[in-house]
Amino acid sequence: MPIRPENRKRYPANWVVIRETILERAEHRCEQCQVRNHAVGYRDKGRFIELTDPMDAEVADCVDGYRVIRIVLTIAHLDHQPENCDPANLRALCQRCHLAYDQEHHRETAWRTRRARRLTADLFER
DSSP, X not given: OOOOGGGGGGSOTTHHHHHHHHHHHTTTBOTTTOOBTTOEEEEETTEEEEOSOHHHHHHOSEETTEEOEEOOEEEEXXXXXXXXXXXXXXXXXXXXXXXXXXXXXXXXXXXXHHHHHHHHHHHHOO
């Protein structure tokens, strides 16, 4: 997942090197579902079907009625703290697995954001 501009300062200067080290450790595969980085294919009932002919993906948006996707691995912080770059705290995950892992964390932060907006709105009501 892209690093949000407001969070860039929370990552170490050598993040690119750390990221590559984690990808190499994972052999450029998602450590959850084992899908290959930059693989091209589609999902059928949650299972990723990789296209063997790269030309198929370049000429079609859909294959057998399924949307063609390219897998991009991301690095997940298991404790949700970008400052903690201990290799034991980092996992190479595809975007689907990363979002599933972060689901509860996203729910909590969304709740806090909505609550803060409501409280700010109260300041301006008369």
